[in-house]
Amino acid sequence: MAHLQKKKAQLVARVRRIAGQMAAIEKAIEQDADCSAVLQQVAGARGALNGLMGELIEDHVREHVARPGLDATARAAGAEELIAVVRRYAK
Numbered sequence: 001m002a003h004l005q006k007k008k009a010q011l012v013a014r015v016r017r018i019a020g021q022m023a024a025i026e027k028a029i030e031q032d033a034d035c036s037a038v039l040q041q042v043a044g045a046r047g048a049l050n051g052l053m054g055e056l057i058e059d060h061v062r063e064h065v066a067r068p069g070l071d072a073t074a075r076a077a078g079a080e081e082l083i084a085v086v087r088r089y090a091k
Helices: 002-030 035-064 072-090
Strands: none
8 A cells, every 4th residue: 555655644543533432332322322323423423434435545546546657557456456355335
């Protein structure tokens, strides 16, 4: 994932925010918080995770499928990798 190096700090910051959201959900459950509040937190965390996934998919497509100069074999491999991940993610 060398192409992600230029976004590394931004991506790590997003992951840390998601980790913080998960820790807050855990704390809320441990403290018997109102279920609607916990559901809101889970929805927010899911949205954040979906946003991260979307950004990573976009970067993958740009680098491994649509980048000019890729040969057909590399382009096909990039597409197959993405298809496998999207299928797994959609389950």
